[in-house]
Protein backbone atom coordinates (compact mmCIF):
# COMPACT_ATOMS: atom_id res chain seq x y z
CA UNK A 802 0.00 0.00 0.00
CA UNK A 803 1.67 3.24 -1.09
CA UNK A 804 1.61 5.88 1.63
CA UNK A 805 0.88 9.23 0.09
CA UNK A 806 4.13 11.14 0.47
CA UNK A 807 2.31 14.43 0.78
CA UNK A 808 -0.21 13.64 3.50
CA UNK A 809 0.43 17.02 5.19
CA UNK A 810 -0.71 18.64 1.97
CA UNK A 811 -4.23 17.28 2.44
CA UNK A 812 -4.99 18.86 5.78
CA UNK A 813 -4.47 22.47 4.76
CA UNK A 814 -7.01 24.87 3.28
CA UNK A 815 -6.35 26.76 0.09
CA UNK A 816 -7.74 30.28 0.01
CA UNK A 817 -9.54 32.26 -2.68
CA UNK A 818 -7.31 35.31 -2.00
CA UNK A 819 -3.61 35.63 -1.07
CA UNK A 820 -4.21 37.41 2.24
CA UNK A 821 -1.26 39.44 3.56
CA UNK A 822 1.04 38.27 0.75
CA UNK A 823 2.82 41.65 0.52
CA UNK A 824 5.27 42.00 -2.38
CA UNK A 825 4.36 38.53 -3.65
CA UNK A 826 0.77 39.62 -4.36
CA UNK A 827 1.32 40.95 -7.93
CA UNK A 828 2.99 37.67 -8.84
CA UNK A 829 0.30 35.54 -7.17
CA UNK A 830 -2.75 37.18 -8.72
CA UNK A 831 -1.39 37.43 -12.30
CA UNK A 832 -3.61 35.11 -14.40
CA UNK A 833 -1.54 35.30 -17.58
CA UNK A 834 1.39 33.03 -18.38
CA UNK A 835 3.97 33.08 -15.62
CA UNK A 836 6.51 31.80 -18.15
CA UNK A 837 5.90 34.81 -20.41
CA UNK A 838 6.12 37.21 -17.44
CA UNK A 839 9.42 35.74 -16.25
CA UNK A 840 10.82 35.70 -19.79
CA UNK A 841 10.05 39.41 -20.07
CA UNK A 842 11.74 40.21 -16.76
CA UNK A 843 14.91 38.09 -17.01
CA UNK A 844 17.78 37.59 -19.42
CA UNK A 845 18.46 33.94 -18.72
CA UNK A 846 15.05 32.34 -18.24
CA UNK A 847 14.81 28.59 -18.66
CA UNK A 848 12.83 25.66 -17.35
CA UNK A 849 14.77 22.98 -15.48
CA UNK A 850 12.78 19.75 -15.51
CA UNK A 851 13.25 17.95 -12.16
CA UNK A 852 10.97 14.92 -12.22
CA UNK A 853 8.24 13.48 -14.39
CA UNK A 854 6.84 10.30 -12.90
CA UNK A 855 3.67 8.30 -12.50
CA UNK A 856 2.39 8.55 -8.93
CA UNK A 857 -0.62 9.08 -6.69
CA UNK A 858 -1.60 12.75 -6.54
CA UNK A 859 -2.56 14.23 -3.17
CA UNK A 860 -6.10 13.45 -2.12
CA UNK A 861 -7.35 17.01 -2.59
CA UNK A 862 -5.64 17.31 -5.98
CA UNK A 863 -7.26 14.04 -7.09
CA UNK A 864 -10.64 15.22 -5.81
CA UNK A 865 -10.45 18.54 -7.69
CA UNK A 866 -9.39 16.72 -10.88
CA UNK A 867 -12.21 14.20 -10.62
CA UNK A 868 -9.84 11.27 -10.11
CA UNK A 869 -10.99 8.29 -8.06
CA UNK A 870 -8.80 7.36 -5.10
CA UNK A 871 -5.73 5.26 -5.90
CA UNK A 872 -5.81 6.53 -9.50
CA UNK A 873 -2.30 7.45 -10.66
CA UNK A 874 -1.42 10.50 -12.74
CA UNK A 875 1.71 11.89 -14.33
CA UNK A 876 3.38 14.34 -11.90
CA UNK A 877 5.72 16.91 -13.47
CA UNK A 878 7.96 19.08 -11.32
CA UNK A 879 10.19 21.81 -12.69
CA UNK A 880 12.09 24.83 -11.52
CA UNK A 881 11.70 28.07 -13.45
CA UNK A 882 15.13 29.66 -13.45
CA UNK A 883 16.95 32.84 -14.36
CA UNK A 884 20.40 31.47 -15.26
CA UNK A 885 21.37 29.64 -12.03
CA UNK A 886 18.79 31.43 -9.86
CA UNK A 887 15.67 29.40 -8.94
CA UNK A 888 12.54 31.57 -9.21
CA UNK A 889 9.45 29.36 -9.13
CA UNK A 890 8.97 25.69 -8.33
CA UNK A 891 6.10 24.14 -10.25
CA UNK A 892 4.26 20.89 -9.50
CA UNK A 893 1.74 19.80 -12.14
CA UNK A 894 -0.70 16.88 -12.00
CA UNK A 895 -1.45 15.49 -15.45
CA UNK A 896 -4.21 12.84 -15.38
CA UNK A 897 -3.54 10.16 -18.00
CA UNK A 898 -7.05 10.61 -19.39
CA UNK A 899 -6.14 14.25 -20.12
CA UNK A 900 -3.01 13.41 -22.10
CA UNK A 901 -4.90 13.03 -25.39
CA UNK A 902 -5.37 15.04 -28.57
CA UNK A 903 -3.42 18.31 -28.49
CA UNK A 904 -2.39 17.53 -24.89
CA UNK A 905 -0.95 14.11 -25.67
CA UNK A 906 2.61 15.47 -25.52
CA UNK A 907 2.34 17.34 -22.19
CA UNK A 908 4.06 14.50 -20.38
CA UNK A 909 7.07 14.67 -22.71
CA UNK A 910 7.87 18.42 -22.62
CA UNK A 911 11.23 18.05 -20.92
CA UNK A 912 12.64 21.58 -20.47
CA UNK A 913 10.01 23.18 -22.69
CA UNK A 914 7.55 25.29 -20.65
CA UNK A 915 4.10 23.84 -20.02
CA UNK A 916 2.66 27.33 -20.06
CA UNK A 917 3.58 27.86 -23.71
CA UNK A 918 1.36 24.91 -24.66
CA UNK A 919 -1.51 25.97 -22.42
CA UNK A 920 -1.69 29.69 -23.18
CA UNK A 921 -1.22 29.24 -26.94
CA UNK A 922 -4.59 27.49 -27.20
CA UNK A 923 -7.61 29.83 -26.95
CA UNK A 924 -9.82 26.87 -25.99
CA UNK A 925 -7.96 26.42 -22.70
CA UNK A 926 -9.69 27.87 -19.66
CA UNK A 927 -7.94 28.65 -16.37
CA UNK A 928 -10.18 28.12 -13.37
CA UNK A 929 -9.91 30.50 -10.38
CA UNK A 930 -6.62 30.46 -8.53
CA UNK A 931 -6.27 29.21 -4.97
CA UNK A 932 -3.55 30.38 -2.60
CA UNK A 933 -1.68 29.04 0.42
CA UNK A 934 1.21 30.16 2.58
CA UNK A 935 3.20 26.94 3.05
CA UNK A 936 5.48 26.29 6.01
CA UNK A 937 8.67 24.25 6.21
CA UNK A 938 6.55 21.22 7.13
CA UNK A 939 4.56 21.31 3.91
CA UNK A 940 5.30 18.57 1.39
CA UNK A 941 6.05 21.06 -1.40
CA UNK A 942 8.18 23.43 0.68
CA UNK A 943 11.35 21.37 0.88
CA UNK A 944 11.28 20.44 -2.80
CA UNK A 945 10.78 24.09 -3.73
CA UNK A 946 13.41 25.42 -1.31
CA UNK A 947 16.00 22.64 -1.74
CA UNK A 948 18.67 24.82 -3.33
CA UNK A 949 18.07 28.02 -1.37
CA UNK A 950 21.05 29.28 0.62
CA UNK A 951 18.74 30.37 3.44
CA UNK A 952 15.30 28.94 4.16
CA UNK A 953 12.48 31.48 4.58
CA UNK A 954 9.93 30.66 7.32
CA UNK A 955 7.24 30.17 4.68
CA UNK A 956 6.60 30.39 0.94
CA UNK A 957 3.58 31.47 -1.05
CA UNK A 958 1.99 28.89 -3.36
CA UNK A 959 -0.88 29.11 -5.80
CA UNK A 960 -2.67 26.52 -7.88
CA UNK A 961 -5.37 26.28 -10.52
CA UNK A 962 -6.87 23.83 -12.96
CA UNK A 963 -6.52 24.32 -16.71
CA UNK A 964 -9.39 22.89 -18.74
CA UNK A 965 -9.65 22.01 -22.41
CA UNK A 966 -13.09 21.13 -23.80
CA UNK A 967 -12.36 19.05 -26.87
CA UNK A 968 -13.50 15.95 -28.72
CA UNK A 969 -12.19 13.95 -25.75
CA UNK A 970 -14.72 15.71 -23.51
CA UNK A 971 -13.29 17.70 -20.58
CA UNK A 972 -9.54 17.40 -20.18
CA UNK A 973 -7.98 19.02 -17.13
CA UNK A 974 -4.62 19.38 -15.42
CA UNK A 975 -3.63 21.06 -12.17
CA UNK A 976 -0.68 23.42 -11.90
CA UNK A 977 0.76 24.45 -8.56
CA UNK A 978 3.47 27.12 -8.36
CA UNK A 979 5.62 27.93 -5.33
CA UNK A 980 7.20 31.38 -5.49
CA UNK A 981 10.78 31.74 -4.23
CA UNK A 982 12.19 34.98 -2.74
CA UNK A 983 14.26 35.74 -5.87
CA UNK A 984 11.12 36.73 -7.79
CA UNK A 985 10.89 39.80 -5.55
CA UNK A 986 14.16 41.04 -7.02
CA UNK A 987 12.80 41.10 -10.56
CA UNK A 988 11.71 44.58 -11.55
Ligand SMILES: C=C(O[C@@H]1C=C(C(=O)O)C=C[C@H]1O)C(=O)O
Nearest residue numbers: 834835836879891913914915916
Ligand atom coordinates in the same frame (compact mmCIF):
# COMPACT_ATOMS: atom_id res chain seq x y z
C1 LIG B 1 1.28 27.44 -16.46
C2 LIG B 1 2.45 27.94 -16.83
O1 LIG B 1 3.51 27.09 -17.06
C3 LIG B 1 4.65 27.26 -16.25
C4 LIG B 1 5.58 26.19 -16.62
C5 LIG B 1 5.47 24.96 -16.03
C6 LIG B 1 6.21 23.75 -16.56
O2 LIG B 1 6.99 23.91 -17.55
O3 LIG B 1 6.00 22.66 -16.00
C7 LIG B 1 4.64 24.78 -14.91
C8 LIG B 1 3.99 25.86 -14.34
C9 LIG B 1 4.17 27.22 -14.82
O4 LIG B 1 4.98 27.94 -13.96
C10 LIG B 1 2.68 29.38 -17.05
O5 LIG B 1 3.64 29.73 -17.76
O6 LIG B 1 1.86 30.18 -16.53
